[in-house]
Amino acid sequence: MTLERYLLPPDGADWRSLEAYRQTGGYEAARRALHSLTSEAVIEEVKASGLRGRGGAGFGTGQKWSFMPKPGGPKPTFIACNGDESEPGTFKDRQILERNPHLLVEGLIITGHAIGARAAYVYLRGEYVTAFQTLSRAVEEARAAGLLGSRHGGVERDFDVHVMRGAGAYICGEETGMIESAEGKKGQPRKRPPFPAVYGLWGCPTTVNNVETISQVPAIIRRGAAWFKTIGTPTSTGNTLYGISGHVNRPGVYELPLGTTLREIIEVHAGGVRNGHRLKAVIPGGVSMPVLSAEQVDVRMDHDSLKQAGTLLGTGGIVVMDETACMVRAAIVIARFFRHETCGQCTQCREGTAWLYKLLRRIEGGQGSAADLVTIEQIGGYMEGQTICALSDAAAWAATGFLRRFRPEFEAHVSGGRCPLPESFEP
Amino acid sequence: MSDHRAGPTLTLSDAVKQAILAEVPKYPEPRSALLMALHFIQAELGHVPISVQREVAALLGLRPIEVREVVTFYPMYHEHPVGKRNIQVCVNIACALAGARGVVRGLEQRLGIRAGERTADGAYSIQEVQCLGSCGTAVCVQVNNQPFIENVRPDGLDDLLRTVG
Numbered sequence: 344m345t346l347e348r349y350l351l352p353p354d355g356a357d358w359r360s361l362e363a364y365r366q367t368g369g370y371e372a373a374r375r376a377l378h379s380l381t382s383e384a385v386i387e388e389v390k391a392s393g394l395r396g397r398g399g400a401g402f403g404t405g406q407k408w409s410f411m412p413k414p415g416g417p418k419p420t421f422i423a424c425n426g427d428e429s430e431p432g433t434f435k436d437r438q439i440l441e442r443n444p445h446l447l448v449e450g451l452i453i454t455g456h457a458i459g460a461r462a463a464y465v466y467l468r469g470e471y472v473t474a475f476q477t478l479s480r481a482v483e484e485a486r487a488a489g490l491l492g493s494r495h496g497g498v499e500r501d502f503d504v505h506v507m508r509g510a511g512a513y514i515c516g517e518e519t520g521m522i523e524s525a526e527g528k529k530g531q532p533r534k535r536p537p538f539p540a541v542y543g544l545w546g547c548p549t550t551v552n553n554v555e556t557i558s559q560v561p562a563i564i565r566r567g568a569a570w571f572k573t574i575g576t577p578t579s580t581g582n583t584l585y586g587i588s589g590h591v592n593r594p595g596v597y598e599l600p601l602g603t604t605l606r607e608i609i610e611v612h613a614g615g616v617r618n619g620h621r622l623k624a625v626i627p628g629g630v631s632m633p634v635l636s637a638e639q640v641d642v643r644m645d646h647d648s649l650k651q652a653g654t655l656l657g658t659g660g661i662v663v664m665d666e667t668a669c670m671v672r673a674a675i676v677i678a679r680f681f682r683h684e685t686c687g688q689c690t691q692c693r694e695g696t697a698w699l700y701k702l703l704r705r706i707e708g709g710q711g712s713a714a715d716l717v718t719i720e721q722i723g724g725y726m727e728g729q730t731i732c733a734l735s736d737a738a739a740w741a742a743t744g745f746l747r748r749f750r751p752e753f754e755a756h757v758s759g760g761r762c763p764l765p766e767s768f769e770p
Numbered sequence: 771m772s773d774h775r776a777g778p779t780l781t782l783s784d785a786v787k788q789a790i791l792a793e794v795p796k797y798p799e800p801r802s803a804l805l806m807a808l809h810f811i812q813a814e815l816g817h818v819p820i821s822v823q824r825e826v827a828a829l830l831g832l833r834p835i836e837v838r839e840v841v842t843f844y845p846m847y848h849e850h851p852v853g854k855r856n857i858q859v860c861v862n863i864a865c866a867l868a869g870a871r872g873v874v875r876g877l878e879q880r881l882g883i884r885a886g887e888r889t890a891d892g893a894y895s896i897q898e899v900q901c902l903g904s905c906g907t908a909v910c911v912q913v914n915n916q917p918f919i920e921n922v923r924p925d926g927l928d929d930l931l932r933t934v935g
Contacts, residue, residue, distance in 0.1 A: 419798075431862040431901035469809065469846045470902050473917045505796045510805055510844035513900065527804035527830075529843040545798045588864035588905035595906045630863055660905065662863055676866045680900050686843075769871035770861075 347574075348598045349562040350446065350555070350582060351438055359477060361484040364445035370490060372564040373452040377496045380564070382414065385457040389560065391568035393580035398425055398516075398553030399629065399657045401579075401646050404560075410540035412548050414459030420548040422454055422463035423525060423539070424557055426478075427509055427516035429468050430629035431680060432660030435584035436554035438596045440467070440474035443558070444481035448504060450557035452490065453564055455502045458550050462503045465554070466521050469510040479506050513684035517732045518551040520686065531686045532732035555584055575601035579645035579656070587613045589663040590620065601656075602645040609640065609663060620665035624749070628657025630677045631737030633744030634670075654744070669767035670752045671707045674745040676770045678703050681738035692735035695726040699742045706753060707770070709761040716753055719746055782825045786810045790829060800830045804840055808847050813915070816856075817848040845899065846915070853888040853895030855934050858912045859922075861898045864905035872924035873909050874898060880927060 352358040358367060376385050390405030411420060424447070428436045439447055451463040467475050482504050485491045493501045507525060509515045515524040519533035522544055543549020559581055563571050572580050579601035585608055588594045592614030599608065605625060609615065616622050622637040627644065633654040635642065642652045649656045664673060678700040685696045702719055705711045723739035730736070746753055755763045782790075789810045793803040807826050811818050823837045830837075841847045848856075857877060861870045874885050874896065881894050888895035904910035907920035913934045922930060 428903050429901060432864060432905050433901075434903045434905045437903055468903065469805075469844075470912060470915070470918075472915055507796075507802075508806060508809055510808065511846035511899070512844050524805065525802060526799065527801035527832075527840065528836075529839055545802075586906060588908060589867045594864075594908075626863070662867070662905070664867065668867065672866075673863065676861070676863050680862055683900055768867050768869065770866060 346599070348582065349566075350443065350558055350584060351596070351598050352443055358443050358445070359481065361445060361481070361488060364443070368565070369445055369561075370449055370452075372561040373449045373456075373490070374496060376453045376456050376564050377498050380456075382457050382459060385453060385564065388568050389457070389563055392563045392571040393568075393578070394556070394559055394563060394571070395579065395646065396553055397555035397559070397583060397659070399430065399631070401656060404552065404556055407540070407552070408454070408458050408550055410538070411458045411550055412540075416548070418547040419461040420459055421544045421550075422451060422458070422460045422557075423518070423522055423544055423549050423551045424451060424463055424465040424554060425516060425518065425521055425551055426465055426467040426471070426474070426554045427513075427521060428471070428554070428658075429513045429516050430631060430658045430660060431677070432588060432626060432629045432662040433586055433658040434588070435586045435596050435659065437471060437474050438584060439554055439558050440471065441477050444478045445485065446558045446561060447478065447554055448481055448485050448490070450560040451504050452496065452502065453560050454550070454552065454557055456500075460502065460550070462505060464525055464544065465504060465506045466515070466525055467506060467508055468515075469508045475506060475508060482506060512686075513680075514686045514732070514734060517734065520732065521551070522549065529686070531688050534731055576643070576645045576647070578647050583659050585612075585644065585659045585661060587661040587663065589661075590617045590665040590668070591615065591663045592617050602643045602648070604640075605635070605642050605644055605661070606640045608644065608661060613663070616663065616665050618665075620667065622663065623666045623668055624664040624670060624673070626660075626662040627654055629660040630662070630680065630741055631733075632657040633740050634673075634748050636748050667764065667767055669707070669762055669764040670745050670749040671703060671756055671762065672767055672770045674742055675700065675703045675707055677741045677745075678738065679770070681734065681741070685734060685738070689730035689735060691726050691729045692738065695722050695735060696738045698722055699738060703742065706756050707762055709756065709759070711757045713754070713757055716746060716750075716757065719743065780815055780819050780822055782811065782822055782829070783814060786814050787829065790826065794830070801832060801836075804830060804832070804837065805844070808837075808841060808844075809915075812847060816854065816914075817851050819849070851888070851892065852897070854893050855913055856895045856897060857934065858897045858899040858902075859885075860900070860902045860904070860908070860910045860912075862901035864901070865908040865910055868908035869924060870909045873911070873922055873927065876924045876927045877931075880931060 515530035524530035
């Protein structure tokens, strides 16, 4: 089927203003949802569409909404919209925020109707100053037009959107870390249960959805679940925003159906590996996800296919490395990141991330031993499934993923006493 | 940007106080305005000194430690002064692949300081930071929380320093 884009405007088009967005049919889906669809009908439509979260975990969006209590309960309910986008290799939500902010606002209105939310809080990472300005302006425009605020859109309900800023901590992209942060605290994740649908923002029932996830909703309401399911694969439906970076000729964000092959994204859309070099390694979905080798490039970029390939779709942030890149150095950069970003409350993560970094540095410097490679695996084992949140698992997967996929290169560092690729990028 | 090296007597300005108070009604609890409050303060003063942390605690009905633990948890807040132009270079994977190390080294040579330091006159500091979310336009640099400077290369640093002034 022909490719149809519904998340990002065509190149050169400016959809940032309310007027421009309306000219594309914007806010029709919100009007229809508010005036002709019950909350249950919206949830059923989104469930039927097969939409899965675009923030990394891929949980069913309609199913998540159905965990929320029925409207009219003792506590107000909220949407916490995750725009923290700090998974390295991921820069897709920024495209929506900076280029199509009203799409997100419309998605929030429909989501708010579905779960009976009093308000949505959009948590943007603090570094996204342009996105903050663009989205704030869109929210103000929508409020001035009566689409937000009291009796919004002409219904007997109030719903508003507030935009807030984080301050540089990766852990605040974790859903309960974000909730803590939005409450004005350190972003240390909470133990679950209770889950946010029971005890979220300020102790109230809360649905946490990623920016791109919410931005998928207007198209589903406008075109229907059946249409949505014609895009992608049976278990990974719709378009998604793949971000591709690293050693390619045309890095950027590409809106494509889920299930597009990695090869097509690299070779057709991103223009192939730079300078005619050979492909060596690809991280498929942000650095938390285990790396793939060049031989696996025909894998489809959807949840099931990547799971079969031993990794996960994550955020769809693709990082491409050519044959010049040292895999130990790549692992160092990522281990350094997790060491910096661990929130420190779980011992396995706090200590494990530090030791993984130290061991990798030692190996890269030529002072590593064969025993160090075993220790990396051991530490990784201690870090998985042992902690409050998944940062520890991600740090372990990244390090052991590089080691398992490129073991001979690690062993060459140890046996040769130096990096066999001295011309590689520097960590 | 105002001088942030004025000494220990820094206080919340009326403008920042008003901005913070305008933020409070957006949330069911005043404490939720804390992160935004700290951004307002840092935009004016360049950092968030202890004296001002106490003031913002009183304003939001918090204990001073509840402010300080937030200031010190989040990498974007500086408890102590940084350079008047705080140059942050992303060194995460996409930027590393695009030569971020060379960018850091070039800045260090030009400014005569190491990453993590500030020049003696307080004009510049360099920081290595984690992914800024600009991987398709690596290397990404951000100065004082202004819009990103993208596609930075070691041979473009003279231009970059001219731009940041």
